[in-house]
Amino acid sequence: MSITDKQRLVIKVGSALIAPTNSGCSEKYLKNIAQFIHQCRLNDQQVVLVSSGSVAAGRQWFNDPAPSMAIKKAMAAAGQTSMMAMWDRLINLPVAQILLTHADLCDRERYVSIKETINSLLDNGIIPIVNENDTVTSEELKVGDNDNLAAMTAAAVNADAFIMCTDVDGLYDKNPHKFSDATLLKTIDTIDERIYQMAGGAISSTGTGGMQTKIEAAEKATAQGIDTFIVNGFEAHSFHNLLEGQNPGSHFIGYETPMEPSQHWMTHTTKACGEVVIDEDKTGFTDSNEVLTSDDIIAVKGEFSVGDTILLTTDDGTQVAKATANYSSCLLNYIKQEDSSDSSSAIQPQHHSIISKKHLAVLENA
Numbered sequence: 001m002s003i004t005d006k007q008r009l010v011i012k013v014g015s016a017l018i019a020p021t022n023s024g025c026s027e028k029y030l031k032n033i034a035q036f037i038h039q040c041r042l043n044d045q046q047v048v049l050v051s052s053g054s055v056a057a058g059r060q061w062f063n064d065p066a067p068s069m070a071i072k073k074a075m076a077a078a079g080q081t082s083m084m085a086m087w088d089r090l091i092n093l094p095v096a097q098i099l100l101t102h103a104d105l106c107d108r109e110r111y112v113s114i115k116e117t118i119n120s121l122l123d124n125g126i127i128p129i130v131n132e133n134d135t136v137t138s139e140e141l142k143v144g145d146n147d148n149l150a151a152m153t154a155a156a157v158n159a160d161a162f163i164m165c166t167d168v169d170g171l172y173d174k175n176p177h178k179f180s181d182a183t184l185l186k187t188i189d190t191i192d193e194r195i196y197q198m199a200g201g202a203i204s205s206t207g208t209g210g211m212q213t214k215i216e217a218a219e220k221a222t223a224q225g226i227d228t229f230i231v232n233g234f235e236a237h238s239f240h241n242l243l244e245g246q247n248p249g250s251h252f253i254g255y256e257t258p259m260e261p262s263q264h265w266m267t268h269t270t271k272a273c274g275e276v277v278i279d280e281d282k283t284g285f286t287d288s289n290e291v292l293t294s295d296d297i298i299a300v301k302g303e304f305s306v307g308d309t310i311l312l313t314t315d316d317g318t319q320v321a322k323a324t325a326n327y328s329s330c331l332l333n334y335i336k337q338e339d340s341s342d343s344s345s346a347i348q349p350q351h352h353s354i355i356s357k358k359h360l361a362v363l364e365n366a
């Protein structure tokens, strides 16, 4: 399976390629990637770039060997502009900056807006350059690593191929930086526990997540039918091989029957803010016209608002589905405590569905 016949590509570039010395922004490896992007555009392919490296690029201006989270945010703010300036100069095509948080991607309205903006940029020959908005994110609001952020972006824009450029040739059966006998896996058609066990974390101080987050990202992208590659961004031949239709690293084959996009968004992008434990006898509601009402609730856990994603579970902990809440946790708790015969409340979800079925995602372990 080659990338040459793919219309829309998402390319993710890791920090080590932007800052090979751990600090500042270097064009050394970015030149090859910029040329590759340029060539893809000449071949009439559309490209979205997801670039890490703002923290590493900004580190040069801070005399701080062990930066706190607050200082890292400041590094990201300072480094983002020099990283963007570098791409702007090297790609030599119009570029646009898109900074996202997980909260943006989890909100359906903002998600659709992000999709539309990226589509408009691509339609006008502009290269969107995406990064996490590290300066404004907190633990709860961030994706935390650009591999998963890039996979969510690839799903949002319906990419045909997703390429993660990193500092090793691809996924090995064990970390090649620790084991000299590690073997490269060229093609992966199923991502299972065995694959996750091979993947370790990052060793370098610039990288986030290591292979672990790359496998998570590959799982997300392939579930939407997107062919995914991990390639060595240090090597010019990786990009020559890709342009010749070859696989220079590891290729994760996209699902033949991809998930429907809105179900994919609910499953792989949104984060559940709370949990509603429902009656075991009601789990069949997912494939029927039946609605879930407050009578079916056993417990409400966590705090959520109308429109937030919630997890539906049964008493034994089985995850049934992810869905959009039609009522807040506060109201559901209140209703649950009230005698169901007491109809004093103006809004009573006894007869109305407590969740919206529009973006409902049935979970596999149900």
Ligand SMILES: Nc1ncnc2c1ncn2[C@@H]1O[C@H](COP(=O)(O)OP(=O)(O)O)[C@@H](O)[C@H]1O
Binding pocket: 013, 014, 015, 016, 052, 165, 166, 167, 168, 170, 171, 172, 173, 174, 175, 176, 177, 198, 199, 200, 201, 202, 203, 204, 206, 207, 208, 209, 210, 211, 212
């Ligand atoms: N099984 C494995 N195969 C390849 N690399 C691995 C594996 N397990 C852990 N790694 C580590 O993952 C690193 C790449 O991830 P990371 O440092 O986060 O890069 P990036 O900045 O490109 O996201 C490699 O340098 C390697 O140390």
Ligand SMILES: N[C@@H](CCC(=O)OP(=O)(O)O)C(=O)O
Binding pocket: 013, 014, 015, 016, 051, 052, 053, 054, 055, 056, 076, 131, 132, 134, 144, 145, 146, 147, 206, 207, 208, 209, 210
């Ligand atoms: N958003 C951060 C990068 C986070 C990240 O995932 O880094 P990496 O593992 O190098 O892709 C930054 O711009 O520094």
